[in-house]
Amino acid sequence: MNDQSLMEKIVSLCKRRGFVFPGSEIYGGLAGTFDYGPLGVVLKENIENLWLRMFRDDRDDMYGVDAAILMNAKVWEASGHVAGFSDPLVECGKCKKRFRADQLDSKEACPECKGALGDVRQFNMMFKTHAGATEDDSAVVYLRPETAGGIFTNFKNVVDAIHPKLPFGIAQIGKAFRNEIAPRDFVFRSREFSQMEVEYFVKPADWERAFEEWRTRMHLFAKEIGLPQNTVHEFEVPDGDRAHYSKRTIDFQFDFPSKCDELWGLAYRTDFDLSAHAVASGNELSYLDEETKEKFIPHVIEPSLGVDRTILAVLTSAYKEDTMGDETRTYLALSPKIAPVKAMVSPLLKNKPELVEKAREVRAALKKIHPAIAWDDNGNIGKRYRRQDEIGTPFCITVDFDTLGETPNLKDTVTLRHRDSGEQERLTVAEVASRIRAAIE
Numbered sequence: 001m002n003d004q005s006l007m008e009k010i011v012s013l014c015k016r017r018g019f020v021f022p023g024s025e026i027y028g029g030l031a032g033t034f035d036y037g038p039l040g041v042v043l044k045e046n047i048e049n050l051w052l053r054m055f056r057d058d059r060d061d062m063y064g065v066d067a068a069i070l071m072n073a074k075v076w077e078a079s080g081h082v083a084g085f086s087d088p089l090v091e092c093g094k095c096k097k098r099f100r101a102d103q104l105d106s107k108e109a110c111p112e113c114k115g116a117l118g119d120v121r122q123f124n125m126m127f128k129t130h131a132g133a134t135e136d137d138s139a140v141v142y143l144r145p146e147t148a149g150g151i152f153t154n155f156k157n158v159v160d161a162i163h164p165k166l167p168f169g170i171a172q173i174g175k176a177f178r179n180e181i182a183p184r185d186f187v188f189r190s191r192e193f194s195q196m197e198v199e200y201f202v203k204p205a206d207w208e209r210a211f212e213e214w215r216t217r218m219h220l221f222a223k224e225i226g227l228p229q230n231t232v233h234e235f236e237v238p239d240g241d242r243a244h245y246s247k248r249t250i251d252f253q254f255d256f257p258s259k260c261d262e263l264w265g266l267a268y269r270t271d272f273d274l275s276a277h278a279v280a281s282g283n284e285l286s287y288l289d290e291e292t293k294e295k296f297i298p299h300v301i302e303p304s305l306g307v308d309r310t311i312l313a314v315l316t317s318a319y320k321e322d323t324m325g326d327e328t329r330t331y332l333a334l335s336p337k338i339a340p341v342k343a344m345v346s347p348l349l350k351n352k353p354e355l356v357e358k359a360r361e362v363r364a365a366l367k368k369i370h371p372a373i374a375w376d377d378n379g380n381i382g383k384r385y386r387r388q389d390e391i392g393t394p395f396c397i398t399v400d401f402d403t404l405g406e407t408p409n410l411k412d413t414v415t416l417r418h419r420d421s422g423e424q425e426r427l428t429v430a431e432v433a434s435r436i437r438a439a440i441e
Contacts, residue, residue, distance in 0.1 A: 007257035010315050011186055013330070017391050019043065019315075020187060026181050028126070032183030032191035039391055040311075042340035042372070044194075046312055047225060048173050049370045050337060054221055055303070056171040062198070063158055064171050067150020070131060070141050075149050078280035078339045079273065080244055081126060085145055089123035089181055100181045125178045143177035148302065150174070151199045152273045156285055166287060166298060169200035173307070182354060187308040194307035199269075201287070201298035207268055211248070214303045215266055218252060225310065226335035227317050232257045232263070245272040254313045263309050269300040314338065319391060324422075332392030333420050336439035342372045343395040343436055344388045350377035359399040362414060362429055366397070370440060386419060394419050394439060397432055 014020040019040035023033030044148055046066070056062040076082050088101035094115025100108060101120045110117055127143040144150065151170045158170055173196050183189050202210045222232050237249040240253045254263040274297050278285040288295045318332040336342060345363040347355035366373045374393065376384045381398060388396050396417040405411035416432050417424045427435070 006319065007186065009330075010257070010312075010319055013319070013332075013390060014040070014186075014315070019391075020311075032180055032189075034187050034190060034308075041339045043314075043338060044307060046338040046340065047314070048194075048307060049223060051221065051305065052171070052173070054217065054224065055196070055198055056169075058237050059169075061164070061168045062171055063162060063164065063168065065151060065154050065158065066172060067147070067154060069144055069175060069177075071144060071149060071153065073140050073142060074280055075153055075277070076126065076142055076145070078276045079149055079152075080276070081142075081145055084244065085126055086122040086124045087118045087181055088116045090120050093118055098181055100157075103182065114150065123179075123181060125180065129180050139164070144175075145178050146176050146304075147172050147174045147195045147197050148199060148273070148304070151197065152277055155201070155274060156283060157201075159287065165207060166289065167200060167202040169198045171198045173197075185256065185312075187312050188256060188258070188261070190308060192270075193309075196305040196307055196310075197422070198301075198303050200301040200303075202301060204271070204299045205295070207270075207299050207301060208299045211266065214301055215250065215303075216231055218264060218266060218303055218305070221305075224335070225314055225338055226333070227254065227313055231313075231317060233260065235262075243267065245269045253308075255316075256312065257316055263313055264303070267302045267304070269302050271297040271299050273300060274298065280407060284328065287353045289334070320420075329389060329422075331388065331389035331419055334392035334394070336394045336436075339392045339394055340367050340372065341374045341388070341391060341393040342370045342440055343397055343432075344374040344376050344384070344393050345397045345399070346376050346381065346384050347396055348381060348400040354404060355399055355401070358403055362397060362399055365429055366433055366436065389419055392419070395432075395436060402426075 018037035021035045021037050022029045023035050026032045056064055089098055091098045092103045092110035092115045095110060095113040097112055099109065099111065104111060108117060115244060126145050129141055129143070130139040131141045132139050151172055152169070158164070173194065175192060176195050177192050177246040180189055180191050181190055197360060200210055200214065217284050231254055233253045234255050237251055242249045247270050248268040250266045251262045252264040252266070253260050274285045286295050286297050315332070318334045320331050322329050343366060345359055345366065347359035349355055363375055364372055376387065378384065385396055398415040400415065402410040403412065403414055410426060413426050413428050414432060415424050416427050416435065
């Protein structure tokens with residue numbers, strides 16, 4: 001299938017099966033906004049929880065914060081966002097539509113109506129609003145354009161409260177907002193999104209070792225969420241293209257349906273942020289090494305991962321079609337670690353009380369392994385399998401008359417169907433539980 005067709009099929013499946021909905025849809029929508037549905041919420045949580053475990057909880061040198069979205073406007077002045085967080089904007093003199101100049105094939109003609117484009121001007125992408133009852137300049141605040149700001153402004157608080165030894169990091173998952181000129185490609189570029197970020201503080205001489213450590217961990221995370229190795233590519237961002245705070249940046253790029261584009265970023269931010277905030281706030285943001293008595297401003301390694309782009313990459317990798325006879329089967333080959341539903345239990349027939357009762361017993365037993373064990377008795381068994389395939393459920397368990405003892409040597413066994421191959425095997429409930437546990441752990 002072509003790239004555009006793949007994206008259209010992913011968008012359609014996301015809405016049909018309750019992963020992602022267009023924002024404000026009943027009112028005609030709002031460009032660049034999306035709502036996560038019942039299955040999308042769980043997929044998102046599973047990815048975030050896996051990130052928290054791998055980037056924070058499995059380490060002894062990591063701490064968490066959850067900073068406020070609204071911050072004092074001076075934070076963004078000090079970081080350079082007020083003056084320099086902008087994209088090149090052009091407007092068509094005929095249809096009045098606006099475009100990002102760096103994404104146009106022609107800087108002269110409008111891609112929509114072929115009218116003449118105006119001069120390029122810089123457009124600041126921060127959402128601006130006011131805090132409190134007044135609307136003068138003293139009340140201006142911004143919706144944060146990145147989550148890193150709240151980590152840097154809490155550096156001193158974490159040091160004073162926890163007394164961590166260098167190197168150490170602060171991790172956060174949270175919302176960020178950018179007034180994109182041209183949101184595009186589903187959840188790839190939107191105006192409201194979530195970030196998973198770490199700011200890892202090190203001695204200046206140790207930055208290269210820490211950079212490589214986080215580089216390795218990001219590749220491991222890609223593997224854990226099911227991204228094939230050959231779809232994730234490193235791009236060393238050259239001088240002149242890096243953010244103003246960065247001395248070195250690697251973009252982790254992914255083969256999205258539209259094109260190979262940025263998925264995550266790994267940046268060496270030097271001491272830019274803490275130094276800038278120290279000057280602007282008048283607070284000392286240095287670190288005192290208790291052993292050497294040396295006082296200095298730490299340098300920072302930042303692994304930054306967009307949650308929504310990660311979800312799109314996961315769905316792109318997982319989307320599969322195969323043909324069985326005249327029928328095309330669609331399924332999501334999601335890693336069991338992040339699949340919203342781990343298994344589905346079903347009675348072969350829903351009008352047989354003895355099958356239903358036994359199936360509910362089996363489900364109750366399996367829910368002790370993991371709570372995300374679904375129940376489905378709607379339609380025939382084939383339709384149930386297809387529904388579960390489309391949402392990425394790794395296993396389907398069917399309780400039939402052999403389970404009840406119609407075939408004596410099969411009593412108390414069930415049919416376990418594997419999503420990717422469609423193959424089935426006969427197992428005891430304990431064996432099924434063991435398979436599920438192994439798959440998700």
